[in-house]
Amino acid sequence: xxxxxxxxxxxxxxxGAPSPAAPSPHRRRGEGARALLWxxxxxxxxxxxxxxxxxxxxxxxxxxxxLFTLEFVGLDNYRxxxxxxxxxxxxxxxxxLVVFMVPAQVLFALGVAQxxxxxxxxxxxxRTIFYLPSLVPVVAGTVAFVYLLNPATGPVNQVLAWFGIxxxxxxxxxxxxxxxxTLLALWGAGNTIMIFLAALLDVPRHLYEAAAIDGAGAWxxxxxxxxxxxxxxxxxxxxxxxxxxxxxxxxxxxxxxxxSGATDSAGSTFTPGYPDGSLxxxxxxxxxxxxxxxxxxxxxxxxxxxxxxxxxxxxILLRRFGKAxxxx
Amino acid sequence: MRxxxxxxxxxxxxxxxxxxxxxxxxxxxxxxxALMTDEQALTSTLxxxxxxxxxxxxxxxxxxxxxxxVNTFVYASLATLFMLVSSIPAAYALARFRFRGRxxxxxxxISTMMLPPQVVAVPIYLVxxxxxxxxxxxxxxxxxxxxxxxxxxxxxxxLITIPREYTEAATVDGCSDVQILFRVILPMARPAVAAVAxxxxxxxxxxxxxxxxxxxxxxxxxxxxLGLATFKAFHSVQWNLTMAATLLxxxxxxxxxxxxxxxxxxxxxLTGVKG
Numbered sequence: 001x002x003x004x005x006x007x008x009x010x011x012x013x014x015x016g017a018p019s020p021a022a023p024s025p026h027r028r029r030g031e032g033a034r035a036l037l038w039x040x041x042x043x044x045x046x047x048x049x050x051x052x053x054x055x056x057x058x059x060x061x062x063x064x065x066x067l068f069t070l071e072f073v074g075l076d077n078y079r080x081x082x083x084x085x086x087x088x089x090x091x092x093x094x095x096x097l098v099v100f101m102v103p104a105q106v107l108f109a110l111g112v113a114q115x116x117x118x119x120x121x122x123x124x125x126x127r128t129i130f131y132l133p134s135l136v137p138v139v140a141g142t143v144a145f146v147y148l149l150n151p152a153t154g155p156v157n158q159v160l161a162w163f164g165i166x167x168x169x170x171x172x173x174x175x176x177x178x179x180x181x182t183l184l185a186l187w188g189a190g191n192t193i194m195i196f197l198a199a200l201l202d203v204p205r206h207l208y209e210a211a212a213i214d215g216a217g218a219w220x221x222x223x224x225x226x227x228x229x230x231x232x233x234x235x236x237x238x239x240x241x242x243x244x245x246x247x248x249x250x251x252x253x254x255x256x257x258x259x260s261g262a263t264d265s266a267g268s269t270f271t272p273g274y275p276d277g278s279l280x281x282x283x284x285x286x287x288x289x290x291x292x293x294x295x296x297x298x299x300x301x302x303x304x305x306x307x308x309x310x311x312x313x314x315x316i317l318l319r320r321f322g323k324a325x326x327x328x
Numbered sequence: 329m330r331x332x333x334x335x336x337x338x339x340x341x342x343x344x345x346x347x348x349x350x351x352x353x354x355x356x357x358x359x360x361x362a363l364m365t366d367e368q369a370l371t372s373t374l375x376x377x378x379x380x381x382x383x384x385x386x387x388x389x390x391x392x393x394x395x396x397x398v399n400t401f402v403y404a405s406l407a408t409l410f411m412l413v414s415s416i417p418a419a420y421a422l423a424r425f426r427f428r429g430r431x432x433x434x435x436x437x438i439s440t441m442m443l444p445p446q447v448v449a450v451p452i453y454l455v456x457x458x459x460x461x462x463x464x465x466x467x468x469x470x471x472x473x474x475x476x477x478x479x480x481x482x483x484x485x486x487l488i489t490i491p492r493e494y495t496e497a498a499t500v501d502g503c504s505d506v507q508i509l510f511r512v513i514l515p516m517a518r519p520a521v522a523a524v525a526x527x528x529x530x531x532x533x534x535x536x537x538x539x540x541x542x543x544x545x546x547x548x549x550x551x552x553x554l555g556l557a558t559f560k561a562f563h564s565v566q567w568n569l570t571m572a573a574t575l576l577x578x579x580x581x582x583x584x585x586x587x588x589x590x591x592x593x594x595x596x597x598l599t600g601v602k603g
Contacts, residue, residue: 031425034505038421039433041414045474050440053448060450067457115344128589129348133355135581137534139553140574143560144358147567153372155357187354194596247444250536250553258560283446283537291541296450307447314442 054307061300073297081301086273090280093178094309097248097281101182102241106234109189113196114226127197134190142254145184146171150259171259174278181251181279192237199233200226242313246306249287252279282306362572369568383572390569391562392547393576396555403465403539403551404532410472411479411528412521418475419483420509424495434484441477445537453541463544465551468535472528479524482595486520487513523595526588533581552577 036043061078064071081087112130116123133141148156149170157167168176207225216224227234253272260274272288273280282302290299361369362383364376387393422434456467490513498508514521536553543549556577560570585592 032427032429035421035425035427035430038417038425038505041473042418042475042480045414045471046436046440049452049471049474050443050448053451056451056454057448067454112347115340115347118340119344126344126348129351131593132582132585133351135530135585136355136578137553137556137581139534139536139556140577143556143570144354144574147361147571148354148357153370155361155372155374158372158374187351191596194593243442247446249446253540254536254557257557261561283444286446286449287537287541290450291453296454300450303447303450306444310442310444310447314439 057300057303057307060297061304063297065296066294067296077298077301080298081305086277086280086285087282087302087305089273089277090282090285093278094246094248094281096178097245098242101178101185102238102245104182105185105189105192105241106238108186109192109237110196110234112189112193113200114222116193116197117200127194130193131190134188136188138250139254141184141188142251143258145180145187146255146258149180149183171255172275174276177255177259177275177278181255184251192241195233195237196230199230203229239313239316243310246310246313247283248281249283252281253284255279282309358571358574361568362575364568366566366568369566369571380568383568384576387569387573387576391555391559391573392550393552393555393573395548396550396552399465399549400533400551400553403469403535404529406469407472407532408525408528410469411476412525414473414475415479415483415524416514416521417509419480419487420513422480422484423487423490424513437477437480437484441481449541456542462542463546464549465539465543467542468532468538476528479528482524482527483517483520486517490516519591519594522588522591526584526591527595530581 062072062074064073064076116127116130119126136144148154151157151167151169151172154167154170156170160167170176170180203226207229208221211221211225256272256274256279257270260270272284283306286299286302286306289295289302357374360374360376363379363381364383365378365380368377422430422437452467453462456462461467461470494512494516495508498512503511534553535551536557539551539554540557543551543554547555556573559573560567563569
């Protein structure tokens with residue numbers, strides 16, 4: 001019932017268009033001006049929503065600003081941020097997400113995709129089932145998981161109890177909160193599964209047939225054929241997963257909020273990170289500092305930290321994929 | 329050998345079915361809870377004693393769900409429309425014209441795409457505050473008039489696969505750049521445009537961070553994700569209503585998906601194939 005993922009993904013044409021670096025017969029006078037015209041709204045956008053705010057963030061990071069009074073404070077904000085235990089804690093939480101959650105999601109998606117690629121009958125309906133949860137709105141999925149995993153009366157611990165297992169406190173304990181979010185991430189891995197499945201189905205069958213004739217077993221075939229063939233897609237998913245982990249906000253914020261039973265809405269006292277700061281990430285800390293405590297100068301220091309981390313990973317991505325991409 | 333293959337077949341299918349049940353499990357359990365009475369939802373029983381269909385109606389009377397749905401729909405539709413109007417020309421220019429700075433422009437697209445939105449949040453918020461547009465969703469909609477990096481990226485990835493011969497032939501026939509875009513490029517790029525529009529719509533539908541920052545304290549101006557996030561706080565002992573609300577927020581997305589599966593799957597694979 002699911003549309004076949006076998007539809008050949010659009011491929012970059014190789015060797016067709018001349019590389020822009022080489023003197024090109026297609027480069028006519030006036031193309032630059034026309035490109036500029038077509039790109040102008042976007043260029044304005046980059047200036048207004050990217051360049052200006054970035055410079056402005058640097059400026060505010062040396063000031064104390066609460067929407068009313070602006071005061072130059074030198075490096076005070078930096079000193080405060082670097083001695084703030086919550087900044088360190090959120091950095092460590094992000095590191096946890098990068099080291100555990102992202103690999104778990106990639107490996108899990110690869111496993112499920114492998115399984116789906118091997119199934120001949122019933123594959124379509126299963127694909128739909130694995131894809132569906134990734135469509136559930138993030139907030140809805142997170143609220144549902146906090147309910148399902150609630151320690152006292154939640155269905156999951158109830159089912160575990162049937163097997164004589166005492167379930168953990170999940171979102172109620174600092175040790176289990178991040179693993180609980182990892183479960184949520186695995187449940188929502190449908191996009192990654194579909195991307196991997198398409199890549200797996202693209203591997204030419206005759207490679208496996210030839211390998212089988214040469215006596216290669218399943219593991220050997222996987223190592224020597226599958227992995228090299230899909231490694232670009234694998235790497236791409238890993239790096240985008242890491243970048244996503246750096247921005248991790250909504251799931252952690254909602255899980256903390258719902259699990260803690262905070263009864264506020266906006267303009268309130270809820271401090272993100274419950275339980276014990278175990279779900280605090282830098283974007284949440286920034287948001288709370290800037291838009292709940294209105295310490296905007298300090299929030300700008302957090303923003304620059306976040307920028308540094310994001311750029312680090314973006315550079316890794318560009319090194320890995322940039323050349324091939326831009327050359328097209 | 330034959331036996332072994334058969335056993336593998338059984339193992340594989342058993343594993344797939346077990347996994348499928350785990351993927352469906354949360355949805356089923358949420359649905360069952362959504363139908364329980366207030367009291368039963370606080371116990372650890374899994375099957376509703378009485379099917380309380382009125383819970384779904386109660387969600388509407390106990391909250392602003394209808395208003396939130398309208399707000400979310402307006403936000404998602406306008407943002408998507410503006411995104412298309414601004415991003416298609418940019419992607420077209422990046423894919424078609426050969427000019428100095430083309431590489432740089434593409435690197436800027438990738439960089440802005442990777443940038444966490446929180447990095448530039450403070451100064452942008454201050455601008456909208458000065459324009460007196462905070463406490464509304466306009467700060468999330470209006471920027472879409474200036475191009476969305478992710479959409480530009482995806483569209484450009486698709487457009488560069490269209491052979492140059494098409495545009496060249498059209499140029500020879502005397503078509504202007506605008507005519508080429510509308511008569512040659514867009515008809516061929518329909519799947520990519522549809523995928524990008526769907527992604528944008530769903531991004532807005534799911535967006536929590538943006539409305540949390542800008543929508544303000546008045547519930548009248550909230551979106552579904554904001555409302556759902558605080559739903560539990562206002563109905564703290566009513567997990568059944570919270571779960572019913574969760575289902576109501578999810579349902580439209582699933583329905584759209586069932587009608588537009590092909591677009592989705594093509595779009596998802598489009599995001600993954602480069603590299």
